[in-house]
Amino acid sequence: MSFLTHDHGGVVYHTSSILDASGLVHGFSTRLGGVSGGDYASLNFRGSGPDPDRQENVRENYRRFCAALGTALGDVVQSRQVHEDTVRHVTGADRGKGLFVTTDYTADALVTNETGLNLMVFSADCIILLLHDPVSRCVGAVHAGWRGTALDLPAKTVREMGRLFGAKPEHIRVAVGAGIGPCCFETHDDVPEAMRAAFGGGAEKYISPRGEKWTVDLKAVNAWRLREAGVQEGRMDISPVCTACHTDLYWSHRVSGDRRGVQGALIGLRREEDGL
Numbered sequence: 001m002s003f004l005t006h007d008h009g010g011v012v013y014h015t016s017s018i019l020d021a022s023g024l025v026h027g028f029s030t031r032l033g034g035v036s037g038g039d040y041a042s043l044n045f046r047g048s049g050p051d052p053d054r055q056e057n058v059r060e061n062y063r064r065f066c067a068a069l070g071t072a073l074g075d076v077v078q079s080r081q082v083h084e085d086t087v088r089h090v091t092g093a094d095r096g097k098g099l100f101v102t103t104d105y106t107a108d109a110l111v112t113n114e115t116g117l118n119l120m121v122f123s124a125d126c127i128i129l130l131l132h133d134p135v136s137r138c139v140g141a142v143h144a145g146w147r148g149t150a151l152d153l154p155a156k157t158v159r160e161m162g163r164l165f166g167a168k169p170e171h172i173r174v175a176v177g178a179g180i181g182p183c184c185f186e187t188h189d190d191v192p193e194a195m196r197a198a199f200g201g202g203a204e205k206y207i208s209p210r211g212e213k214w215t216v217d218l219k220a221v222n223a224w225r226l227r228e229a230g231v232q233e234g235r236m237d238i239s240p241v242c243t244a245c246h247t248d249l250y251w252s253h254r255v256s257g258d259r260r261g262v263q264g265a266l267i268g269l270r271r272e273e274d275g276l
Helices: 055-069 146-150 153-165 190-206 218-228
Strands: 003-008 011-016 024-029 087-089 109-112 118-123 127-133 138-144 173-176 207-210 213-216 236-238 263-269
Touching: 003 055, 011 055, 024 055, 024 127, 055 263, 087 153, 109 118, 109 153, 118 127, 118 138, 127 153, 127 218, 127 263, 138 146, 138 153, 138 263, 146 153, 146 190, 146 218, 153 218, 173 218, 190 207, 190 213, 190 218, 218 236
Parallel strands: 087 109, 173 236
Antiparallel strands: 003 011, 011 024, 024 263, 109 138, 118 263, 127 138, 127 173, 207 213
């Protein structure tokens, strides 16, 4: 298992070998290859914030990313992410929401078994995960910051894929993209206390003291919870990259605050007529 780096006309993105399957499109963006400038340079997918990026720049960045992945911009489905544990069952009625249609729901995880729908989530340090069950043919995309992690959102998404589509945890494959690591995720008591309240003593191995503060390994917590939900160790691919350590490639809220863009992760089931 490994994350592979691709460069399509300057658009630099990653794919995971764990999600290398016929009929599947996926990718994790970096901040490279877009048209935005200033605080948002260059492949930014965020249209809000202080002195927000121009919408025409954001739209062109989406177009470039989708072109790099060989999929259609009009098939993208987004959500308003609110650091909660809602899992949205995406259908054809949601096509284009967030880009061409107003998003009328909030959710930090999206799932579907319909072809031609590209689920997309965003991050600027939070953990982003892409899921695929090749047996029941369904996919999911998850945004899990520390609150979503404490709410067990990735594991909840696995359970929802089973409830909605009959997916079995042992068949599901998960790629965990670049996100803030314990090297840089230094917190006060609130985050460790949330993990302990949610998961009891099992969370302790992922929490370490650092002076009067703590560090928490969010990727490792989510991997543990996914294993507890039945996902097999050998079917998870976890990027070791910390976004706060590599701001040349990724957006980091910890480093830049609110004056920054976001990277995204996309997954979808291709239509048969796409021929890919």
